[in-house]
Amino acid sequence: MKATIAIQRGAPGETAHVETFEVAFEPGQSVLDALRILRRETDPSLAFRFACINANACKECMMLIDGEVDYACKVKLKEGVTSLLPLPKKALVRDLVTEIAPPDERLFAPVRKSAR
Amino acid sequence: MHLETDVLIIGAGGAGMYAAIEAARAGASVILADRSLIGRGGATVMAQMTVAVALGEQTPDHWEHHLADTLAAGRGLCDENLAAMLCEEGPARIREMDAWKVGWAREDGHIKQAHAPGHDRPRCVYVDFLATGPAVSRTLRAQLNHFDGVRRVGDLLIVDIVVRDCVAVGAVALHTPTGEIVTIAAKSTIIGTGGLTRLYRRNSASSNMSGDGYALALRAGAELVDMEFVQFFPIGHLAPRLVGMDPIMWDPFRYKLGGKLLNGDHQPFEEEYAARDSRSDGAYVLTRDLATYAITKEVEAGRGSPAGGAWLSFRHIPEADIRRAFGPVVDRLAENGIDLARQDVEVAPIAHYHMGGVRVDTSFATSVPGLFACGEAVGGANGANRLSGNAITEALVFGARAGQTAARHASGVAQGWTEAAAKTSVDMLKSASARPGPNLAEAVARLQAVMADKVGAFRTAEKLDAALADLDALAREIGDTPMISAKAFDPVLVDWLDLRQMLLVARSVAIAAKARTESRGAHQREDYPGLDKAWTHNQVVTLAGGDIALRAASPAKRG
Numbered sequence: 001m002k003a004t005i006a007i008q009r010g011a012p013g014e015t016a017h018v019e020t021f022e023v024a025f026e027p028g029q030s031v032l033d034a035l036r037i038l039r040r041e042t043d044p045s046l047a048f049r050f051a052c053i054n055a056n057a058c059k060e061c062m063m064l065i066d067g068e069v070d071y072a073c074k075v076k077l078k079e080g081v082t083s084l085l086p087l088p089k090k091a092l093v094r095d096l097v098t099e100i101a102p103p104d105e106r107l108f109a110p111v112r113k114s115a116r
Numbered sequence: 117m118h119l120e121t122d123v124l125i126i127g128a129g130g131a132g133m134y135a136a137i138e139a140a141r142a143g144a145s146v147i148l149a150d151r152s153l154i155g156r157g158g159a160t161v162m163a164q165m166t167v168a169v170a171l172g173e174q175t176p177d178h179w180e181h182h183l184a185d186t187l188a189a190g191r192g193l194c195d196e197n198l199a200a201m202l203c204e205e206g207p208a209r210i211r212e213m214d215a216w217k218v219g220w221a222r223e224d225g226h227i228k229q230a231h232a233p234g235h236d237r238p239r240c241v242y243v244d245f246l247a248t249g250p251a252v253s254r255t256l257r258a259q260l261n262h263f264d265g266v267r268r269v270g271d272l273l274i275v276d277i278v279v280r281d282c283v284a285v286g287a288v289a290l291h292t293p294t295g296e297i298v299t300i301a302a303k304s305t306i307i308g309t310g311g312l313t314r315l316y317r318r319n320s321a322s323s324n325m326s327g328d329g330y331a332l333a334l335r336a337g338a339e340l341v342d343m344e345f346v347q348f349f350p351i352g353h354l355a356p357r358l359v360g361m362d363p364i365m366w367d368p369f370r371y372k373l374g375g376k377l378l379n380g381d382h383q384p385f386e387e388e389y390a391a392r393d394s395r396s397d398g399a400y401v402l403t404r405d406l407a408t409y410a411i412t413k414e415v416e417a418g419r420g421s422p423a424g425g426a427w428l429s430f431r432h433i434p435e436a437d438i439r440r441a442f443g444p445v446v447d448r449l450a451e452n453g454i455d456l457a458r459q460d461v462e463v464a465p466i467a468h469y470h471m472g473g474v475r476v477d478t479s480f481a482t483s484v485p486g487l488f489a490c491g492e493a494v495g496g497a498n499g500a501n502r503l504s505g506n507a508i509t510e511a512l513v514f515g516a517r518a519g520q521t522a523a524r525h526a527s528g529v530a531q532g533w534t535e536a537a538a539k540t541s542v543d544m545l546k547s548a549s550a551r552p553g554p555n556l557a558e559a560v561a562r563l564q565a566v567m568a569d570k571v572g573a574f575r576t577a578e579k580l581d582a583a584l585a586d587l588d589a590l591a592r593e594i595g596d597t598p599m600i601s602a603k604a605f606d607p608v609l610v611d612w613l614d615l616r617q618m619l620l621v622a623r624s625v626a627i628a629a630k631a632r633t634e635s636r637g638a639h640q641r642e643d644y645p646g647l648d649k650a651w652t653h654n655q656v657v658t659l660a661g662g663d664i665a666l667r668a669a670s671p672a673k674r675g
Contacts, residue, residue, distance in 0.1 A: 011604050028357030028453060039557040044608050045601035051157040052322045055164075056360040057250055058156040073359050093293045094604040105154045105268045107117070107291050107298065 001025055004081045005034055007046070011094040019043075025077045031084070032061050032072035035096075047095035048072065063096050064088060117291070117298045120533075121147040121267070122526035123519070124287060124302035126274045126329065129158030130511035131491025131518070132308035133256035134209070138519030139306075140263035144526050147300060148266055149289065151273040155257035157324045159310045159492060160511060163249030164362040166232055166240035168505025169206040174229035174238040179203040185235050186506060190471075190499020191637045192652045193342065196674040197478050198497035201517070202510050209512040210241060218255040219243050232504045233371075233404070240505040245443045246365055252508060272298065274328075275613055276541035277305060277336035277487060278533070284336055284486035285532035288541035292610065295603040297545050301533030303526035306518050307333055307474055307489040312346070315622050316467035317561075317568035320352060320363045329493040331617035333474045334624070334664075338482035340657040341495040341669070342472030343621075344628035347502055347638045348573040350407035351377070352466030355423035358452045365445070366428055366463060372441045377407070378427040378460065379419040385410060385426075405501075405640070408465040408573050415464075425464030430456040465573055469507060471498045471638060472628075475656060480518035486525065486532070490518035496654070499671070500637025548598035548609060556599065556611035563590060563618055571626050576643045580630040584623065591619050624657045624664050631655060631666055 003025050010016040021042060023034045035048050051058035054073065061072040064085040072084075090098035099106070123139045125132045128150035136148040150157055170182040182203040187194050214220055214227065220241045221228045231238040243251040260266055273290045278299075286301040309329030313321035330340055351370065353363040369375060379385045389410040411426045421427050430438055435457040439446055446456075454461060473495030480488045491511040498506060570583035594615050601608040632655065634648035635641050653668045 011602070026357065030357070030359050032359075033357070036557075039607065040555065040561055041558070044555045044557040044611065045606070047602070047605045047607055051152040051324060052162055054359055055162050055362050057161045057362075058152065058322060060153060060156055094602060097293070097605045099293065101153050101270045105270045107269050107272060108294075 001027065001079050003034060003077045003079060005038070006081055006083045007096065008085045009095050012092050029077050030073050031065060031075045031077060031082060034077055035072060047093070047097045049097050049100070060100070062087060062100065117296055118301070119147060119298065120301045120531065121145050122303050123147075123522045124149065124300050124305045125308055125519075126287070126306065126332070127158060127308035127310060127491070127493070128154045128268065128270075129308060129310055129491065130160035130252055130256060130508060131493070131515035132306070133253075133260060134512050134515030135306050135308055135490055135519035135522070136266045137256070137259055137263060138516045139523040140265040142520055142523035144265065144523035146266040147302070148260070148268045149272040149274060150270050151292070151324050152322070153270040154268045155253045157322050159321060159325060160508065161249050161253045162320065162322055162362055163252070163508055164246035164365055165248060165368065166230055166242045166505045167210065167248060167508040168232065168235065168240050168503060169210045169509055170203060170239060171207050171210060171227060171229065171241070173226040177237060177239060179206065181236055182206070182239060186498070186503045189234050189501050189503040189637075191501060191647070193499035193636070193654055193671050195496030195672040197672050198494070200674055201478060202497050202506060202513050205513045205517070206509045209509070209516060213252065213255060213512070216255050216259055218251050234503045235505070245445055246362065248508065273610065273613065274332060275545060277332050278538045278541065279336050279484065280532050280534055280537035282337065282484065283532055284484050285534075285537060288538050288545070290545060290609070290613065292605050295606060295609070297542055299538050299542065301531050303486065303529050303531060304522035305487050306522050307487070307493050308491050308515060308518070309493050311470035311473070311492040312621055312625070313467040313470065315564060315567045315618060315625070316346075316572070317564040318352060318354070318464060318466040320349060320466055320468045326614050326618045327470075327621035328614065328617040329489065330473060330624070331620045333482060333487065333489065334620060334657070334659040336484050336487055337659075338484045338487055339475040340472060340624060341475040341654050342499070343495070343624045343657050344632050344639045344655065345471035345500050345637060346467055346625065347469040347471060348408050348465040349468035350404050350411060350465050351428060351463035352468070353461065354421070354425040354464040355462040356452070356454065358449075358454065360448050360451065363466060364468060366461070369430070369441060370428065373430060373433050373437065376429045376432065377411070377463075378429055379414045380421050380427075381419060382427060385414055385419075389413075405638070409640070411463075411465055412574060421462040423462045423464075425462045427460040428463045429460040431458065431460065469502055471495065471500065471502055479521040480514060481521065481525075486529070488518045488522045490514040496672070500639065545598065548600045550600050551597070553595070553599050554593050556594070556608055556615060559590060559594065559615060560611055560618070563587070563615065563622060566590070567622055567625070571622070571629060574640050574642050575629050576641065577630060580626050583626045584630075587619055587623055587626065590615075594619070620659075627664050628655050628657060628666060
């Protein structure tokens with residue numbers, strides 16, 4: 001089966017554009033599986049967050065999938081077009097990556113007062 | 117950007133977070149860095165299973181019994197002092213986690229302890245259902261909020277440890293969201309980056325478990341030990357596609373319910389292999405090593421399941437019993453279209469854990485002053501094979517200890533940082549170019565295929581030589597100059613930096629595996645079957661002049 005993935009690309013300051021990719025898939029495979037296949041087969045520069053791959057434990061692969069906020073590792077691929085956008089209410093980093101860490105776990109954030 | 121801290125901790129899994137808590141308790145300033153987000157990446161969050169600890173809540177126990185089981189699993193190669201520390205200090209850490217409300221499962225007013233394979237009695241605590249790792253991670257992350265001296269920085273990939281006059285003085289890092297180079301001066305640096313299972317095609321690890329901590333240590337001049345011992349888990353999930361679950365989740369259910377392993381012809385095959393070997397733990401029929409062997413051999417003989425593994429069947433179990441044993445997991449399986457009462461699933465051996473790692477003493481110091489390691493990144497405690505349930509215990513105990521000793525070390529030395537010491541690493545990052553080259557995401561997949569096919573659970577000299585040649589060819593393809601595709605969050609640069617480290621680590625596994633001409637624990641040589649008593653020693657890996665060197669060392673005895 002073939003899925004069509006329409007992905008919003010770009011970084012802040014650039015004009016966002018949508019790129020469309022076709023990917024062959026087996027039933028049960030996830031949107032995250034497709035993104036990882038696309039990097040290996042087509043465009044290694046595609047940026048998206050993930051750590052745990054399978055377990056839905058890291059909660060990093062959150063994005064806007066067909067208009068709904070969801071985890072790319074949990075949403076199954078389907079035939080036809082799946083649209084992927086970065087999270088709308090988070091600062092864009094690039095492509096599907098947004099700034100999702102709490103402010104005090106980022107490099108550029110107010111430094112917490114030392115206890116000493 | 118330049119940062120300064122007393123203690124730099126690399127990796128925010130269970131070991132790194134516990135190290136941060138203990139270093140802060142000792143009064144040190146701490147930077148806790150993770151290439152992923154804090155408390156989200158690494159192995160801890162993935163651990164859905166059990167934690168071995170001699171609490172004596174379920175049945176009388178003593179840590180010496182736990183140690184005896186740990187040493188038996190390690191087949192003569194454990195660092196007995198590290199193993200004893202794991203077992204003796206486990207109860208204090210597990211009770212501290214209990215006080216921090218991690219939520220260990222309870223029954224009849226006591227913490228419930230399950231009987232896992234390899235243990236002489238019920239010893240393993242857990243958080244229901246299959247929630248141990250996320251609960252441990254969440255609890256430690258919440259505790260970090262109480263320590264203002266800990267600065268947590270996610271999205272920070274450590275590229276190299278900076279060494280000046282043979283002393284570790286900090287690190288050079290890449291801040292992935294901005295692409296900015298970050299230098300960090302640190303009096304003590306702790307490697308808590310976990311293992312290397314991402315080197316293999318099928319693994320139970322998160323995407324950042326590619327052994328980078330081992331490469332950081334080697335390049336800094338520290339020693340690695342037992343690199344040939346990679347643990348394969350026999351019945352990792354293979355098919356159909358299953359998300360939202362740890363791929364090793366079938367084990368407790370197979371144990372509880374008596375799930376059957378069947379070959380591609382839906383015929384049982386375990387007994388045939390069990391008959392050839394007296395090692396059997398009763399409920400499982402086959403030990404893990406032997407189950408891995410049996411499945412691999414059935415697949416090689418053309419009797420594998422369609423996806424290249426074995427069938428695991430629960431269809432002979434009444435549906436109500438399945439529901440009772442699996443609890444809400446039945447619903448998560450249903451979300452994946454899996455109904456165990458009506459269909460079998462496919463399983464296969466997957467890389468699960470690495471017994472080897474950075475060589476440390478009982479203060480978790482490496483041979484390089486200022487450089488420490490903890491958690492799975494440490495080698496030695498588990499010898500040739502790890503007892504089930506010891507991984508989280510080791511993360512917590514070793515993390516706490518390393519945090520304490522690194523803080524003590526930092527209190528007695530001045531910052532040794534100089535820009536000159538960091539120059540080589542900074543220059544390497546600055547030289548990154550958008551040159552044409554191989555697809556590095558695909559190159560990672562090729563490296564994983566080489567390791568799985570030629571440095572997997574069953575090895576021969578021929579396969580290992582072929583693997584080393586493949587790894588050399590891949591290294592030439594990658595080159596010495598980093599590749600980039602973008603400034604912000606560039607997966608191409610991250611893949612290049614990962615491959616630089618993965619290739620070094622993969623070579624050290626293959627070279628150590630080739631040298632060990634016997635079969636012991638998780639290292640199985642088809643051309644050298646059986647344990648050879650003359651090989652009852654560890655192999656130490658060092659990097660000298662760009663070359664990997666091996667030497668023998670006696671396993672540390674208690675005392």
